[in-house]
Structures are given as structure tokens and as C-alpha cells.
Amino acid sequence: xxxxxxxxxxxxxxxxxxxxxxxxxxxxxxxxxxxxxxxxxxxxxxxxxxxxxxxxxxxxxxxxxxxxxxxxxxxxxxxxxxxxxxxxxxxxxxxxxxxxxxxxxxxxxxxxxxxxxxxxxxxxxxxxxxxxxxxxxxxxxxxxxxxxxxxxxxxxxxxxxxxxxxxxxxxxxxxxxxxxxxxxxxxxxxxxxxxxxxxxxxxxxxxxxxxxxxxxxxxxxxxxxxxxxxxxxxxxxxxxxxxxxxxxxxxxxxxxxxxxxxxxxxxxxxxxxxxxxxxxxxxxxxx
Numbered sequence: 221x222x223x224x225x226x227x228x229x230x231x232x233x234x235x236x237x238x239x240x241x242x243x244x245x246x247x248x249x250x251x252x253x254x255x256x257x258x259x260x261x262x263x264x265x266x267x268x269x270x271x272x273x274x275x276x277x278x279x280x281x282x283x284x285x286x287x288x289x290x291x292x293x294x295x296x297x298x299x300x301x302x303x304x305x306x307x308x309x310x311x312x313x314x315x316x317x318x319x320x321x322x323x324x325x326x327x328x329x330x331x332x333x334x335x336x337x338x339x340x341x342x343x344x345x346x347x348x349x350x351x352x353x354x355x356x357x358x359x360x361x362x363x364x365x366x367x368x369x370x371x372x373x374x375x376x377x378x379x380x381x382x383x384x385x386x387x388x389x390x391x392x393x394x395x396x397x398x399x400x401x402x403x404x405x406x407x408x409x410x411x412x413x414x415x416x417x418x419x420x421x422x423x424x425x426x427x428x429x430x431x432x433x434x435x436x437x438x439x440x441x442x443x444x445x446x447x448x449x450x451x452x453x454x455x456x457x458x459x460x461x462x463x464x465x466x467x468x469x470x471x472x473x474x475x476x477x478x479x480x481x482x483x484x485x486x487x488x489x490x491x492x493x494x495x496x497x498x499x500x501x502x503x504x505x506x507x
Contacts, residue, residue, distance in 0.1 A: 301478040302478050302479075302481065302482035302485070303482060305479055305482035305483040305486055306477075306479030306480050306482070306483055307483045308480075309480060309483070312468070313465070313468070313483060313484055313487050314487070316464060316465040316468050317465050317487055317488070317491055319382055319464055319465070320451065320454045320455060320458075320463075320464035320465045320466075320491075321451065321491070322382070323382045323385050323450070323463060323464050324389070324447060324450035324451040324454050325447070326386050327385070327386045327389030327390050327393065327450050327454075328389075328393070328443065328446050328447040328450050330390040330393075331389060331390045331391075331392070331393025331394065331446065331450070332393065332397065332443045332446060334393070334394050335393050335394050335397045335398035335401055336398075336401055336439070338355050338358065338359065338394055338398045338402075339355075339398050339399075339401035339402040339405060340402075340405075340427070341354070341355035342355035342356050342359060342398060342399070342402035343402045343405040343406050344406055345405070345406050345408075345410065345413070346405065346423075346427060358394075359394060359395045359398050359399050360395070361395070362391060362392065362394050362395030363395030363396055364395075365392075365395075367388050367389070367392040367453060367456070367457065368388075368456070368457070368459070368460055370387070370388040370391050370392055371384060371385060371388040371457045371460045371462040372460050373388075374387040374388050375461055375462055380461040380462075380463075381461075381462070381463045382462070382463030382464060383463070384457075384461070384462045384463065385454055385457040385458070385462030385463045385464055388457055388462060389450050389453060389454065389457070392453075393446055393450070396446075396449075397442055397443070397445075397446045400442050401442060404435045404438040404439055404442065405431055407435075407438075408430075408434040408435050409434060412429075412430040412434070413426050413430040413431065415430075416429065416430050436506075437506050440502070440503075440506055441503055441506070444499040444502060444503065445499075447495070447499070448492070448495055448499060451491065451492060451495055452492060454466065455488060458470060465484060465487075468484060469481065469484050469485075472484060
């Protein structure tokens with residue numbers, strides 16, 4: 221065989237072509253190329269729009285690198301006041317951190333349970349339209365209200381303490397985690413659901429055996445994320461007297477007790493880091 225004929229039997233990579241593979245129809249090739257070009261063209265067109273929106277946001281928000289550089293001296297001075305940390309009230313900090321952790325656990329369990337109920341109505345592949353839109357509107361309203369407002373409302377109802385914080389976290393969870401629960405259930409493969417409906421399965425059976433098993437890893441992952449957020453959120457809710465370490469943190473700031481403030485912040489960092497590592501371990505086990 222000549223060199224010319226040998227080159228013709230090889231592709232550009234030097235490998236022999238697979239003679240058993242069928243040739244792609246020209247019309248199908250054109251359709252696939254068009255499908256690839258369209259998202260790329262939209263992406264390229266979106267870049268200038270995104271830049272304009274970003275510049276507009278920088279201007280409207282008065283973002284100023286020069287002012288940040290000027291204030292760096294004040295930030296350095298503030299951080300310097302936090303050292304050395306004062307752990308003389310370490311026992312009190314631990315007790316309040318345990319209370320914060322307990323608030324987050326109860327708030328996560330109640331919030332996840334209520335969010336899951338609402339999510340069934342907010343999933344477009346499970347609920348009728350009237351229930352879908354009602355559930356979505358409910359979550360949008362709850363998500364629009366800051367958790368501090370809920371905390372103030374419940375503090376006025378049940379008084380100061382962790383109970384008000386738990387109620388605020390529970391209600392706030394419905395708006396945030398309920399949405400991602402619903403989207404997790406919407407993203408499941410419809411094949412098992414269609415098969416079960418074809419053999420006469422009820423809606424409860426479709427959800428129990430066709431939806432929840434597929435969505436379970438995401439639901440668990442989102443619940444762990446909710447728990448981490450509630451631990452951090454509980455420190456903020458303490459600003460309005462809703463229990464936890466937040467009230468002690470606020471008191472230290474108002475009293476300019478920087479050593480005690482630094483000790484509280486360090487303990488919160490340790491707690492959040494431990495929870496993050498534990499959540500990551502659980503996620504690895506379920507995926």
C-alpha cells in the first residue's frame with residue numbers, strides 16, 4: 221500500500237478510523253453544531269450586559285477602593301484591640317455556645333419539617349397550579365422579611381430568651397430552605413414517577429417511592445447547610461435578645477470589652493468549623 225493511500229485511512233491523530241461507526245447525517249451534524257453555537261453566542265452577548273450591570277451596581281452602591289484603603293488603618297487598629305483575647309469568662313461562653321447549638325438543633329428540625337411540607341406544594345411536578353403558586357408566594361413573603369424582624373416579633377410575644385430565637389429560625393427556614401427543597405424534588409428523574417403512575421400508584425406512593433429516594437441526598441445536604449446557617453444566625457438573633465451567644469457578644473461590643481469580644485469570636489469560629497467538618501463528613505457518606 222502506498223504512502224498516500226495509507227494517509228487516507230488515518231485521521232488527523234494518526235489512528236485508524238472506526239469503520240463500524242455509521243456516518244453522521246449532514247442535517248443532524250448541522251443541528252448539533254447549531255445547538256452548540258447558540259449557547260456560546262448567548263454567553264458572549266451576555267458578557268457586555270453583565271459588565272454594564274456590575275459597573276452600574278458599583279456606582280449605585282458607592283463602592284470605593286480608595287476609601288477602603290484609607291480606612292485600613294482604622295481596621296488594623298480595631299483588630300489590634302482584640303488581642304490578647306480574654307478567656308476569664310470561658311465557662312460563661314461555653315454555656316452560651318451550648319445554648320446556641322441547642323437553639324440551632326431545634327430550629328433546624330422544626331424548620332426542616334415545616335419546609336418539607338411546604339416544599340411538596342411548591343414543587344411544580346407534584347402540586348396543582350393553585351397550590352404551587354400559593355406555596356411559592358408564601359415562601360417569597362417569608363424570605364423577604366429579615367430574621368431579625370421575626371425575632372423581634374417573637375420576643376414581643378414570648379419574651380426574651382432562646383424560645384423566641386427558635387421560633388424566628390423555624391419561620392425563617394421555610395422561606396429559604398423550603399425553596400431549595402422544592403427545586404430538589406423538581407429535578408428528579410420523571411421516569412420512575414411516570415412508571416408508577418402508569419400502574420396506578422397513588423400520589424403518596426409516587427412521592428414516597430419515586431421522588432423522596434431520588435431527592436434524599438440533596439435534602440440531607442441542604443438540611444446540614446440549614447443547620448450551619450442556623451448556628452451562625454443564632455449569634456445574630458441574640459442582638460435583639462433572642463438568646464444564645466449573640467446577647468453576650470452584643471454586650472461585649474457595647475462595653476468595649478475587646479478581650480472578651482475576641483474570646484467569644486474565637487469560640488464561635490471553633491464551633492462553626494467543627495460543625496462544618498462534621499457536615500462535610502456526613503455529606504461524603506451519603507453521596
